[in-house]
Amino acid sequence: MRVARIALSGMLLLAFSGGDLRAQAEGKRKVTSPAFKDHGSGFEKTLSSVMAGLEVSGGISAGWFFTSRPGAGFCSSGWLLSNLLVEISPKDKTAPLIFTAAFGETSTPSLIGSPENTNELHIEYAFLTVTPVAGLTAEVGLLEPITGCENTYTFRNKNAFLGAVASQQPYNAYGGRIGYASKKTSLHAGYYQDRLDREEYRTGDSALGNSWELGLSGSIGGTDASVYYYHVEKTRSLTCMVIERTVGAFDLALNVDYWKRDVGMKSSHGDDHAVGGALYVVPHFGRFSLPLRLEYVDQGNSGLYLGGVDANRVYTATLSPTYRIRDNAYVRADAGYARAKNGFMDDDGHVKSDRVCLAVEIAYTL
Numbered sequence: 001m002r003v004a005r006i007a008l009s010g011m012l013l014l015a016f017s018g019g020d021l022r023a024q025a026e027g028k029r030k031v032t033s034p035a036f037k038d039h040g041s042g043f044e045k046t047l048s049s050v051m052a053g054l055e056v057s058g059g060i061s062a063g064w065f066f067t068s069r070p071g072a073g074f075c076s077s078g079w080l081l082s083n084l085l086v087e088i089s090p091k092d093k094t095a096p097l098i099f100t101a102a103f104g105e106t107s108t109p110s111l112i113g114s115p116e117n118t119n120e121l122h123i124e125y126a127f128l129t130v131t132p133v134a135g136l137t138a139e140v141g142l143l144e145p146i147t148g149c150e151n152t153y154t155f156r157n158k159n160a161f162l163g164a165v166a167s168q169q170p171y172n173a174y175g176g177r178i179g180y181a182s183k184k185t186s187l188h189a190g191y192y193q194d195r196l197d198r199e200e201y202r203t204g205d206s207a208l209g210n211s212w213e214l215g216l217s218g219s220i221g222g223t224d225a226s227v228y229y230y231h232v233e234k235t236r237s238l239t240c241m242v243i244e245r246t247v248g249a250f251d252l253a254l255n256v257d258y259w260k261r262d263v264g265m266k267s268s269h270g271d272d273h274a275v276g277g278a279l280y281v282v283p284h285f286g287r288f289s290l291p292l293r294l295e296y297v298d299q300g301n302s303g304l305y306l307g308g309v310d311a312n313r314v315y316t317a318t319l320s321p322t323y324r325i326r327d328n329a330y331v332r333a334d335a336g337y338a339r340a341k342n343g344f345m346d347d348d349g350h351v352k353s354d355r356v357c358l359a360v361e362i363a364y365t366l
Contacts, residue, residue, distance in 0.1 A: 053092070056366055058085035058102060059328075061155040063361030065115050069344040069352045074114040076347060081117055082107050082361060083155050085124060101126040106153055110162040111316050111338045111357055112306060124153075125172050139177045145170040146188060146215055147228045147240050149255045149280060155363040158251075158282055158291035159320045160334035165257055165276040165295055168305055169238070170230050173211065185218040222246070236261045236304070251282040259304045271300030276314075287325075293318040308351070311343035318357075328366070334359035 066077040087102035102124045109115030127141030150157045150166035175192030190213045210233050217226035228240040237260050244253040254277070261272040276297035283290050297314035299305050305314055315338070322332035336357035338344075344355045 053090055055089050055091045056086065057089075058087045058104065059153070059155045059363055059365035060084050061160075061361055061363035063160070063359055065109055065160075065361075066356075066358040067109075067114060068356045069346040069354075070114040071345045072347060072349040074116065074347065078117075080107055080109065080115055081105070082109060082115075082160065083153050083363070084121075085153050085155075086366075096131050098129050098131075099127070100129065108152055108154060108162055109160065109357075109359070110164075110167040111318065111336050111355070112164045112167055112314070112340075112343075113162075115161075135181050137179045137181075139179070140175075142172055142174050143177055143190065143192075144172055145213070145230070147213075147230065147238075147242075148257075149242055149244070149253050149278065155365060158280065158289075158322075159293055159318050159336075160332060160359045160361045161318060161336050161357050163278050163293055163295055163318065164297055164305060164314055164316050164338065165255055165278040168259070168276075169240070169257070170211075170213075175211075177213075184220075185216070188215045189213065232262075234262055249284045251280070251284070253280040254278070255280075259302075261302065261304075271302040274299035274302045274304040276305065287323060289322045289324075291318075291320045291322065293320075306340050306343040308340065308343040311340035314338065314340040314343065329362075329364045331362045332360075334361065 060081075061083045062079070062081045064077070065080045065082070067074075068076060070076050083104070083106045085102055085104040085106070087100065089100040090098050092098070103121060104124055105118045105121055106124070107115050107118055123142065125142045125144050127139045127143050130138045130140075132138075144152070148166050148169045150159075150162060150169075152171060154160060154162060173192035174194045175190055177188055177190035179186060179188035181187075192211045192213075211231060213228065213230045215226065215228040217224070219225075222245060224242075224244040226240075226242045228242075229237065230240070231237040239258045239260075241256045242253065244251075246252070256277045257275070259274045259276075274297065276295065276299075278293060278295045281292045293316070295314070295316040297305050298312070299314065300312055301309065303309075303311075305311075316336065318334065318336040320332050320334045322330055324330045334357065337354065338357070339354040341353050342351045344352045346352055
């Protein structure tokens with residue numbers, strides 16, 4: 001942890017304080033030997049050359065978050081650093097071999113979870129991309145999944161709280177992925193042996209197996225569509241469909257997920273499958289937007305989304321008034337409601353059937 005903090009401080013200092021360091025270095029060279037002058041000048045040129053070839057992206061978001069009935073042992077409200085992500089990659093994306101690396105932390109607040117600060121820096125994802133021929137890529141390392149309408153790093157989403165459907169989708173994993181992209185269609189396949197969050201999809205003492213994925217996406221008449229299959233050995237599989245389209249000042253999207261338990265997991269649950277859908281409607285009015293998300297989940301007695309035995313169905317609604325201060329900065333409020341019979345618990349341990357989530361968040365992206 002201490003090493004990560006030192007590395008972060010050093011990288012940010014080099015990236016954003018080059019001018020001050022240069023001025024200090026020039027001042028020192030006035031009282032040092034010619035040999036040191038030459039060495040300093042060479043180092044400066046090398047460092048400037050390296051930094052000039054790098055692209056830094058990512059973002060930071062923070063604010064006040066409230067969740068009624070957060071569960072026993074969790075706070076209902078507080079200030080949250082919802083995301084910190086610094087991604088580094090070469091500016092030249094046409095090279096046959098490039099790298100992408102990102103570090104930071106994310107709390108990923110969810111309508112059916114309990115947001116809390118993680119306070120730890122991690123390598124979030126890092127991988128090498130090989131492009132042997134145009135359109136064909138191979139990625140190896142710690143990879144982000146390609147699925148759904150929402151992202152783990154919520155400053156990239158339309159809502160501050162992650163939705164119920166997105167909260168169960170795959171997380172970053174170690175492995176490899178190959179892909180092929182043409183002008184209107186792309187196909188990818190991946191294989192993974194470990195996930196960054198090792199508790200993902202765990203049920204009781206069940207062992208987590210390896211996982212693999214297949215995905216196909218394309219665009220027809222202004223409508224983007226994708227289908228995705230993700231299988232976790234010995235546990236469960238996900239079939240996902242996403243449709244997105246822009247009509248005038250409205251962004252529209254639909255995400256439908258179908259989860260099915262593996263054969264070996266059926267005996268311990270009343271149902272072996274669950275289906276969930278999320279509808280997104282985002283009207284834009286200049287720098288102001290009003291994202292609306294509506295969700296419905298039918299999980300029966302499977303417990304795939306919520307563990308309560310009575311929580312057969314889950315309903316959510318989220319409205320997120322957002323104002324973009326500039327293209328890479330926004331302030332937004334989030335008002336979310338979730339309902340599932342006996343699916344939630346207050347901080348005293350009493351079972352309840354609904355929950356309210358509120359947030360005021362500000363973000364800056366690189």
